[in-house]
Amino acid sequence: MRSGAWRALRRRPVFWVPVAILVVVLAMAVAPRLFAGADPADCTLDRSMAPPSGAAWFGYDFQGCDVFARTVYGTRSSLLVGVLATALAGLIAAGVGMASGYLGGWLDSVLSRLTDIVLGIPLLLAAIVLLHRATANGSGHGIWPVVGTLGILGWTTAARVVRSSVLAARQQDYVQAARMLGAGHGRILVRHIAPNAVAPAVVVLTITLGTFIASEATLSFLGIGLRAPSISWGGDIFAAQARLRQAWWPLIWPSTFLAVTVLAFIMLGDAIRDAFDPRSR
Amino acid sequence: MSLLDVTDLRVAFGPTTVLSGVSLHLDPGETLAVLGESGSGKTVTAQAVMGILDPPAVVVGGCVRYRGQDLLTLPERERRRIRGREIAMVFQDALSALNPVFTVGYQIGETLRIRDGLSRREALHRAVELMDQVRIPAARQRVHEYPHQFSGGMRQRVSIAMALALDPAVLIADEPTTALDVTVQAQILDLLGELRRERTMALMLITHDLGVVAQVADRIAVMYAGRVVEQADVHQLFRAPAHPYTAALLRGAAISGTPPSLRDLPSGCAFHPRCRYAAAVCRTVAPSTVDLGGRSAACHFAREVLVDPAAR
Amino acid sequence: MVRFVVRRLLQMVIVFFGTTLVVYAMMFGAQGDPIQALAGEKPVSAAQRAYLTEHFHLDHGFWYRYADYVGGLLRGDLGDTLTLRPISSVLAGAWPYTLKLAGLAMVVVVVVGVGAGVLAGVRRGGLFDAATLALTLVVIGVPVVVLGFLGQYLLGIRLRLFPVANEGDLYSLILPALLLGMLSLATTVRLTRTTVVENLRADYAKTARAKGLSRTRVVGVHVLRNSLIPVVTFLGVELGSLMAGAVVIENIFNIPGVGFTLARAVRTEDGPTVVTIVSLLVIVFLVVNLAVDLLYAVLDPRIRYA
Numbered sequence: 001m002r003s004g005a006w007r008a009l010r011r012r013p014v015f016w017v018p019v020a021i022l023v024v025v026l027a028m029a030v031a032p033r034l035f036a037g038a039d040p041a042d043c044t045l046d047r048s049m050a051p052p053s054g055a056a057w058f059g060y061d062f063q064g065c066d067v068f069a070r071t072v073y074g075t076r077s078s079l080l081v082g083v084l085a086t087a088l089a090g091l092i093a094a095g096v097g098m099a100s101g102y103l104g105g106w107l108d109s110v111l112s113r114l115t116d117i118v119l120g121i122p123l124l125l126a127a128i129v130l131l132h133r134a135t136a137n138g139s140g141h142g143i144w145p146v147v148g149t150l151g152i153l154g155w156t157t158a159a160r161v162v163r164s165s166v167l168a169a170r171q172q173d174y175v176q177a178a179r180m181l182g183a184g185h186g187r188i189l190v191r192h193i194a195p196n197a198v199a200p201a202v203v204v205l206t207i208t209l210g211t212f213i214a215s216e217a218t219l220s221f222l223g224i225g226l227r228a229p230s231i232s233w234g235g236d237i238f239a240a241q242a243r244l245r246q247a248w249w250p251l252i253w254p255s256t257f258l259a260v261t262v263l264a265f266i267m268l269g270d271a272i273r274d275a276f277d278p279r280s281r
Numbered sequence: 282m283s284l285l286d287v288t289d290l291r292v293a294f295g296p297t298t299v300l301s302g303v304s305l306h307l308d309p310g311e312t313l314a315v316l317g318e319s320g321s322g323k324t325v326t327a328q329a330v331m332g333i334l335d336p337p338a339v340v341v342g343g344c345v346r347y348r349g350q351d352l353l354t355l356p357e358r359e360r361r362r363i364r365g366r367e368i369a370m371v372f373q374d375a376l377s378a379l380n381p382v383f384t385v386g387y388q389i390g391e392t393l394r395i396r397d398g399l400s401r402r403e404a405l406h407r408a409v410e411l412m413d414q415v416r417i418p419a420a421r422q423r424v425h426e427y428p429h430q431f432s433g434g435m436r437q438r439v440s441i442a443m444a445l446a447l448d449p450a451v452l453i454a455d456e457p458t459t460a461l462d463v464t465v466q467a468q469i470l471d472l473l474g475e476l477r478r479e480r481t482m483a484l485m486l487i488t489h490d491l492g493v494v495a496q497v498a499d500r501i502a503v504m505y506a507g508r509v510v511e512q513a514d515v516h517q518l519f520r521a522p523a524h525p526y527t528a529a530l531l532r533g534a535a536i537s538g539t540p541p542s543l544r545d546l547p548s549g550c551a552f553h554p555r556c557r558y559a560a561a562v563c564r565t566v567a568p569s570t571v572d573l574g575g576r577s578a579a580c581h582f583a584r585e586v587l588v589d590p591a592a593r
Numbered sequence: 594m595v596r597f598v599v600r601r602l603l604q605m606v607i608v609f610f611g612t613t614l615v616v617y618a619m620m621f622g623a624q625g626d627p628i629q630a631l632a633g634e635k636p637v638s639a640a641q642r643a644y645l646t647e648h649f650h651l652d653h654g655f656w657y658r659y660a661d662y663v664g665g666l667l668r669g670d671l672g673d674t675l676t677l678r679p680i681s682s683v684l685a686g687a688w689p690y691t692l693k694l695a696g697l698a699m700v701v702v703v704v705v706g707v708g709a710g711v712l713a714g715v716r717r718g719g720l721f722d723a724a725t726l727a728l729t730l731v732v733i734g735v736p737v738v739v740l741g742f743l744g745q746y747l748l749g750i751r752l753r754l755f756p757v758a759n760e761g762d763l764y765s766l767i768l769p770a771l772l773l774g775m776l777s778l779a780t781t782v783r784l785t786r787t788t789v790v791e792n793l794r795a796d797y798a799k800t801a802r803a804k805g806l807s808r809t810r811v812v813g814v815h816v817l818r819n820s821l822i823p824v825v826t827f828l829g830v831e832l833g834s835l836m837a838g839a840v841v842i843e844n845i846f847n848i849p850g851v852g853f854t855l856a857r858a859v860r861t862e863d864g865p866t867v868v869t870i871v872s873l874l875v876i877v878f879l880v881v882n883l884a885v886d887l888l889y890a891v892l893d894p895r896i897r898y899a
Contacts, residue, residue, distance in 0.1 A: 117611040122878065124837035125871045129619045130868050132859055214736035218841055221738050222856050235737055241845065244746055251746065255739040263734025270730075288869040333802045335794065365805035372803075376797040381895055382818045392804045443804070 015271040018264035028075040038066035040073040061250035071253040082213040088151025098161025115215045119156035131224040158204045165197035203273045210265030229257040233258040290343035314494040316505035323487045325472040369444035373456040375436035379428035383482035385439045386424035411442040434465035453485045508552035513576035523587040554582045676862040690850035697770035706778045710785020729779035737838045741845040744772040769846045777831045788820040827887030
């Protein structure tokens with residue numbers, strides 16, 4: 001069945017288009033120098049708000065920095081936050097989901113209620129509180145507070161998916177058989193149950209990655225995400241907004257990059273889900 | 282002239298032909314049983330007659346005459362007038378056939394309000410009467426309940442009451458008892474028979490159950506792979522079948538081979554791979570319907586089968 | 594029905610304490626100096642420190658403080674901001690804006706979303722269906738921040754169709770509400786389309802047609818009533834992202850609503866105000882979802898009589 005899903009994926013443009021986009025985005029994050037000739041830190045006020053020209057196709061922002069260079073260099077922090085936060089959320093989701101689904105009993109009840117409660121609090125609102133706390137305690141403005149906050153809050157949907165996959169797998173005959181043969185809990189979980197939860201969890205986490213990148217931008221926009229000297233799309237969008245009437249170009253490029261990247265992740269998640277579950281089409 | 286006359290009805294499901302020329306007729310006040318295994322095209326025939334096929338299923342040929350008028354050429358608006366008032370239908374699974382979010386009273390009275398202009402009160406009153414007629418106890422109270430609050434048999438009675446609301450001349454019942462317990466099945470069949478007699482309504486009963494047929498039918502149309510292969514009076518048919526498929530059904534023995542896939546029908550006569558009488562001609566030429574005097578069968582050897590004592 | 598309501602109310606009580614506890618613990622739980630948590634990075638004088646300690650019972654344990662805080666919330670006492678203004682009076686001026694904004698956005702989502710979804714579902718595979726599908730996919734992917742600015746720039750600054758900042762009247766709220774509703778709108782359209790397509794195939798839709806009802810009535814009464822059940826549930830949950838979106842949109846358009854107040858509290862590092870506003874929003878969210886659950890029971894009799 002899994003190879004069937006892969007075969008279905010390979011033929012669909014809704015899979016390849018986001019993959020292509022994400023490869024480019026990833027390359028930008030790893031080696032921004034290849035894409036932007038200018039130095040994002042090379043800013044002089046005498047070319048503040050200079051419109052797009054032959055020298056700088058995307059123009060300069062208020063500080064006189066090259067908009068394109070800043071946008072390209074901003075890819076790294078946006079992507080890094082998204083990937084790391086998703087990894088953290090995935091770890092928590094795997095732990096909670098597997099414990100809940102495999103061990104069951106009162107632990108399952110407690111964890112499920114906890115999941116419900118965290119899921120019930122809108123992500124952005126909770127992130128505001130947590131990040132406020134983190135910055136107040138002097139944890140700085142690097143990527144770590146943002147990564148931690150999003151990871152701690154964003155694991156719920158994935159955990160539910162893992163739990164239900166584990167519950168379904170636990171009932172399977174081959175798992176019962178493995179238990180009869182005296183396989184330990186650890187072995188059963190890793191060899192027989194976890195593989196079933198991977199595909200649905202990947203789907204949810206891909207989409208989560210997209211929303212995390214969008215959330216980071218929103219938090220930076222509100223002034224509690226990444227701050228200078230980190231270059232991030234959200235921060236640049238916030239800076240450009242104040243002078244939107246005079247110049248649109250400092251706003252357009254980080255916005256476009258942000259939207260396209262988020263869209264690519266969501267499309268990718270959708271495509272994978274469709275491949276695994278043809279009914280949802 | 283018959284009340285309902287279906288001639289050479291053809292329905293395609295995309296590239297797949299599901300009905301390849303169905304012909305049958307229904308006379309006023311009689312009960313016609315349409316008998317066949319699942320996939321033989323019984324339900325598609327019924328829905329094509331009603332005009333409620335869902336795409337991609339489309340009628341590609343033939344005609345459906347009601348009192349001499351071809352329904353297939355009527356504009357949708359005219360066609361809708363026939364539905365419910367002239368020809369009504371009862372479905373197999375009453376639970377899914379009834380809308381879960383409206384009370385049964387609302388659903389029975391709905392056609393009366395929309396099409397006869399009855400007020401809410403009048404429609405409700407009439408719904409109670411109809412529920413009484415289909416022998417639902419405590420109709421006055423239960424009219425305000427929802428489908429899921431009824432038992433399977435009662436739910437099917439609600440469906441029947443709904444179909445009878447506009448007093449149709451033809452009632453098509455598509456496997457109305459298949460989803461029910463055996464004891465309840467008999468009650469519903471009895472009810473249908475009584476209602477037909479009381480209202481001099483014609484009943485087209487679709488079923489795969491020979492027992493049902495013997496119990497209530499006047500005539501039988503046997504379907505196989507999208508065709509009517511035999512049509513006869515119930516006594517004639519049980520006494521001496523004219524089609525090898527009918528003969529096999531009556532013997533009650535398992536028929537060798539599997540039902541054909543409509544996507545890949547055998548050449549010639551669709552039944553030939555499973556037929557004891559099959560000859561070379563059956564593999565190449567599709568049999569036409571042979572008139573046997575008041576009955577008919579679509580078989581190259583219909584006359585031989587009819588007199589074959591081994592077929593009985 | 595009574596049992597259903599009682600059960601939901603009991604669940605709601607548990608969730609209320611759970612969520613307020615989580616929010617409160619996020620602010621004050623675990624290690625760290627609670628005064629710094631409240632006041633952020635600003636230096637705190639000894640007098641202030643003493644006052645805050647007394648005012649927020651910082652000399653007591655976490656559970657005592659939580660109980661005090663929830664007790665206040667339940668009595669309708671929201672406490673004071675760091676500058677010692679009552680939070681309730683700060684919010685009194687802000688609520689109407691946010692309510693109007695969210696209300697307008699919800700109207701857009703319901704009217705346009707359900708309408709377009711039904712149309713796309715009925716004409717499945719047609720041009721309208723394909724166009725909405727493509728459009729919604731794009732809109733779903735665009736973050737509120739981007740959507741907000743794009744809309745403000747294109748419709749407000751370029752085309753001058755709408756005012757770009759709040760002028761106090763309802764008209765100046767239309768553009769922000771439109772943009773706020775856009776995200777939920779896309780999902781609503783897709784969800785409505787899916788359920789309409791499913792319900793059109795349902796047996797009861799066939800029955801309705803066999804009764805001789807017009808297509809308008811089959812779709813508009815029978816199919817729509819059933820399709821609305823999942824859509825209503827979704828809209829209740831979606832209110833959460835609508836509130837988060839309002840924080841962003843109110844800041845983009847300078848609307849002095851609750852979200853604007855929240856963002857200002859974040860910037861001025863006013864801890865008590867942040868916690869209180871977030872708690873309030875979460876409570877509103879819970880109450881709306883309770884209402885949605887009850888509405889769900891009204892829409893679906895199978896639940897009402899379960």
